[in-house]
Amino acid sequence: MLVIVSFFIIHWYTSVFAQSFFLHRYMAHRMFTMNPFWERFFYFFTFLAQGSSFLHPKSYAQLHIEHHNHSDTEKDPHSPHFWKDVISMMVNTGRVYMDFKTGKRESTSPHIKRMPTWDLIDGLGNSHSVRLAFCAAYVGIYWIFAPNAWFFLLLPAHFLMGPLHGAFVNWCGHKYGYRNYETADHSKNTFIWDILFVGETFQNNHHKYPRKLNFATRWYELDLGYPAIWALAKARIIRPI
16 A cells, blocks of 8 residues: 555656646746756656656647636636536647647747757657556556555546646636736636645746746745755756746
């Protein structure tokens, strides 16, 4: 049981950190810079952490830019205010994401041409066989270490970890919680201490200050991802802009 619980926690937090740190704060918002070695390191880290649910970094970034440009309007790819349930919202998110991935759409963001790509990892991460291999590895771990069959109900969360995090943040972060700032959208701060999503549910704070590295803005709020980012900056692995 301890192995399964530990594995779930490790997969949860490595995946959500990869999405928050690399895909969101670095790729989409360029809140900091890093040299080519560390860029490749975190690109590969994101591939391993997200596994079967790997999200193509450039396509994710373009999707997120679209969200900010049209937040909570009919053009927003994932506003909860235009869909009857979270599944419908995420199906539309997936459609827009695939449009960016296949080149049918492209963001007008000024840094779109500077977004890094890595053909090898993009190819592996988007390969059906590689995704299935990750799924098989998760099943194997549960097959060996799960004390009973009930634990296998956790497997779908492993298979879809990246979209699962996105679904929660985008649905709840624009629907439930409190607001520190009056913004043009319906963004909310879902938690006072965002322990599960390393700061990502501070959507109201983030939409008010989209380039602010620490998503918490009040003394009582906690962005769990920020201390790790602060440590990386102190170690000169990243350089905040």
